[in-house]
Amino acid sequence: MYGHRDYVAAMPVRPHPEDPAGSLLHADDGTPLARMRLHDDDGQRVAADVRPLPGVALTTVAAQARHDLAGLRLETPHDGLAEALVAGGLELRRAATDMRHDLTELPAPPALPTGWTLAAPGWDDDLAQACDAAYGPDHPDGRWAADDTRQIRAMFDTDDPVPPLRTASARVVGPDGRSAGHVLCAGPVPWTEDVCGWILNIAVAPHAQGNGLGRALLVHALHGTRKAGLPTLGLSVVDRNPARRLYDDTGFRTHRRVLSVLLPGSPEHTGTD
Known part of the structure; x- marks a missing residue:
């Protein structure tokens, strides 16, 4: 069972009001910190495309993610957020580039x-x-x-x-x-x-x-x-x-960077209900 007090009062992960597929990570006081998408990848829960909101300190996002997204794989295109997580003792598991081909002109x-x-x-x-x-x-x-x-x-x-x-x-x-x-x-x-x-x-x-x-x-x-x-x-x-x-x-072109970090600990409640 998930702790009732922690997740009814704080609700750190909530639906994004303008993106039906997205979620927002919040501070304990309800301040929005970062946007992301939650999904499963072959049994691994993933917080994908984590992007800190403008003006939010990266160390704050990193600390909240470690607490409320524990056990998930965090993927971010943001070098600074990845660096903040690594500076906190975590390992950068993978650094890659997602690419796309628009299929209009094919060799x-x-x-x-x-x-x-x-x-x-x-x-x-x-x-x-x-x-x-x-x-x-x-x-x-x-x-x-x-x-x-x-x-x-x-x-x-x-x-x-x-x-x-x-x-x-x-x-x-x-x-x-x-x-x-x-x-x-x-x-x-x-x-x-x-x-x-x-x-x-x-x-x-x-x-x-x-x-x-x-x-x-x-x-x-x-x-x-x-x-x-x-x-x-x-x-x-x-x-x-x-x-x-x-x-x-x-003809493939860069779509975004993907930096992956495994957040330690047991998975926390990341439902958006």
């Missing part, structure tokens, strides 16, 4: 090397090995994990948490008939404020890199998203990921 699909083809999306052991090799110990996003494989299998097997956007997804298959990479898209996705397709994963095994296969997969995703009738395609690229150059070259 032509590039020719694939002899023997290479794009095949229907799916998941197999060869693809699992390719992703494991692509996400090595020095990759900015970290090593490929068994949970990554579990999540992708769940998408294809049970549409959990979202089904693949099949027109925009594909595997790349080598002359030996084995999967060597893929692009996996979903859409429209529930975790963005705009209607868009989303690249969940794009990877090419190291032995197949240098053949333009990553670009071919990316261009396929662009054309497939437009074919599905979605207005934009989005992705998130972590800082220092060399793939950023490919995204820039194919």
Whole structure:
């Protein structure tokens, strides 16, 4: 049970009066401090797009968030707020850029090397090995994990948490008939404020890199998203990921920065009722 006195009297998180999908974080005296969106991401409660209101001290927002959003992952485009949380002893878990492509002008699909083809999306052991090799110990996003494989299998097997956007997804298959990479898209996705397709994963095994296969997969995703009738395609690229150059070259543009911090403690009441 949540403490009655704390949350009936203070109600730190309330609906945003002008944004049906948004919420406001308040100080204990009722002063609004920051706007945000609350949602779930594969079982993790997230306070997304946290933006301090003008004139509010960042240290005040950071302290209130630590108290009233404990246990949540906080995502903010605001460097100063992230710095205030880190200065308070927390760890910056991820620094990334959300990008969008408006799908109005698309590059032509590039020719694939002899023997290479794009095949229907799916998941197999060869693809699992390719992703494991692509996400090595020095990759900015970290090593490929068994949970990554579990999540992708769940998408294809049970549409959990979202089904693949099949027109925009594909595997790349080598002359030996084995999967060597893929692009996996979903859409429209529930975790963005705009209607868009989303690249969940794009990877090419190291032995197949240098053949333009990553670009071919990316261009396929662009054309497939437009074919599905979605207005934009989005992705998130972590800082220092060399793939950023490919995204820039194919017409993706910066949408916003996303700095992620896990707030310690047990989840507090963040309902807006």
